[in-house]
Amino acid sequence: MEQFEKVKSLGRGAQGTVILVKRKADQSKFVIKKIYMEDQSPEDQEEVMNEIKVLAKLAHPNVVAYYGSFMEDGDLNVVMEYADGGTLFQHIQRAKQPLSEEEILSIFAQLVLAINHLHQKKILHRDLKTKNIFMTKKLQLKLGDFGLSKMLGSQTSFAQSAVGTPYYLSPELCEGKPYNHKSDVWAIGCVLYELTTFRHAFDATNLPALVMSIVQAQYTPVPTSYSDELRQTVQMCLMKNPEDRPDVQELMAVPIVKQYINQSEVEVSEEQEKVKAKSKPFFETGTVSTALKSAKESAVSRNSSGVSTTSGGPSTDDIMAEVQEEAQFERLIQKMRGSLRIEDRIFHRVPYFKCFKGTDMVTWMLDNLGIRNRTEAINAAQTWMDAGVFYHVTRSELFTDSESLFRFK
Incomplete structure (x- = not known):
């Protein structure tokens, strides 16, 4: 939808990303839940469609309003009310x-x-x-x-x-x-x-x-x-x-x-x-434009699975460019979730569930992203950790290439 521009990403998960957008005509803000339908299992697709069914049935001042949905480039975009105070x-x-x-x-x-x-x-x-x-x-x-x-x-x-x-x-x-x-x-x-x-x-x-x-x-x-x-x-x-x-x-x-x-x-x-407005959908088709600056050009080429590779391997700056390319980065994180060993583990004699090891992430990045060395992989992982993609189970501030345990958000 060309009448909107992207403001920022509000969150990300296994299914897609949540984006804050602004309508150019009046600066009104809305939330778009972008879901990668092609990457979803039939069960996940059913869950997504169920959410839309539920939203369409509801109209209450204390329930997030639903304004419509549309498909674009294989992704389902669900447009909803924006609550400016967070969760x-x-x-x-x-x-x-x-x-x-x-x-x-x-x-x-x-x-x-x-x-x-x-x-x-x-x-x-x-x-x-x-x-x-x-x-x-x-x-x-x-x-x-x-x-x-x-x-x-x-x-x-x-x-x-x-x-x-x-x-x-x-x-x-x-x-x-x-x-x-x-x-x-x-x-x-x-x-x-x-x-x-x-x-x-x-x-x-x-x-x-x-x-x-x-x-x-x-x-x-x-x-x-x-x-x-x-x-x-x-x-x-x-x-x-x-x-x-x-x-x-x-x-x-x-x-x-x-x-x-x-x-x-x-x-x-x-x-x-305001709630009544949801009965008059005005989101039908188009693309959401972005106010973010495009990522700087690099020697990165994309393979068919959507993972970046180069002959020399991207630098940490190149990895950050991937972060700004929202759809690309979300697919990368989803692939990482599916590849890392995420399971219940023991750390310092304390049990934690649904965790992965820092060293496993570094190895995955070297094998799949073409990053040159473990130091650059650690820097990129720390950047993602700072951005809220994952966190240390004990809320440590730093990412380490070690047996330390981390969880995706």
């Missing part, structure tokens, strides 16, 4: 002191309203977490990322597959039992707990221990600086037995929650017209 996870990370009860309940009320809208549409979110909850600078909540959402038919109220982010999985999912909307309520409780304590309700250094904690352990109590009503709301949501948990409608009726829901509904009423 709720980032909001928590930026906090220098505990959040006030008023702020927590305001955020929580908006989240409950968003989940209630999903459940009224017979949709389960199934991957609710602070990284999938977006915020505006005015602290209006926008629920997003519906790739794992499940639409329920009228014949059943249960979904069988156990999916989602481990820290937010409910006990019934950990035990492989059927679940319904009560699992979303558990995840809501996990988010509320995180808002009050800045940590996960249940934590462990490996997946089996985490599952055991979720199923059997009790969470550390919410600080007594918060009201009994708020602490009891957390307790209600985190009941081990789903039958003992409230549904969203019952949660909305809790007095302390109801009070902030009423306030929230008044505050977001002016957003309704």
Whole structure:
């Protein structure tokens, strides 16, 4: 679409990249989720199309608005509302002191309203977490990322597959039992707990221990600086037995929650017209132009698989040029993910899961990118680490060509 220019990349993953774009006519900002469909398995393609189906069914001030989608050069581009305050996870990370009860309940009320809208549409979110909850600078909540959402038919109220982010999985999912909307309520409780304590309700250094904690352990109590009503709301949501948990409608009726829901509904009423705009798709075809300067010319040629090779090997500067070529770099990272040995490992007697060794990455870069030596490979890897592509499991600042463990973001 020529009426847009790229502002910056907001994130990247195994399926593609998320880009912030600006409409030239009025400087309005939107998010485009660019997905490399040709590189996806049939299952992944189905997940992508499911997200679009879910987005098309939703229209709520506390849900990320969907404006349309289009195919371009084999990539699916999904155009969505931009929340300029980042994620709720980032909001928590930026906090220098505990959040006030008023702020927590305001955020929580908006989240409950968003989940209630999903459940009224017979949709389960199934991957609710602070990284999938977006915020505006005015602290209006926008629920997003519906790739794992499940639409329920009228014949059943249960979904069988156990999916989602481990820290937010409910006990019934950990035990492989059927679940319904009560699992979303558990995840809501996990988010509320995180808002009050800045940590996960249940934590462990490996997946089996985490599952055991979720199923059997009790969470550390919410600080007594918060009201009994708020602490009891957390307790209600985190009941081990789903039958003992409230549904969203019952949660909305809790007095302390109801009070902030009423306030929230008044505050977001002016957003309704913006949400209505999603029923008038104006993204149909074209290309997204970029405001970034093109990468400097180099002696890099591209092979059929999209990996750069040269007779002498690119320098670290050439690698950085690849970073600026968004589609090329995303495919490179995806190939790296598929080639490196990513598995559960032990580091300094502590178990970590889904990790790779620094030395394995250096070797892969030498074998696949034509980089001249290990020093240049280390420099390039450090640049990618600084850009947030991956991180050290202990949050170390430096990349090393060693047995140290790293994870992709």
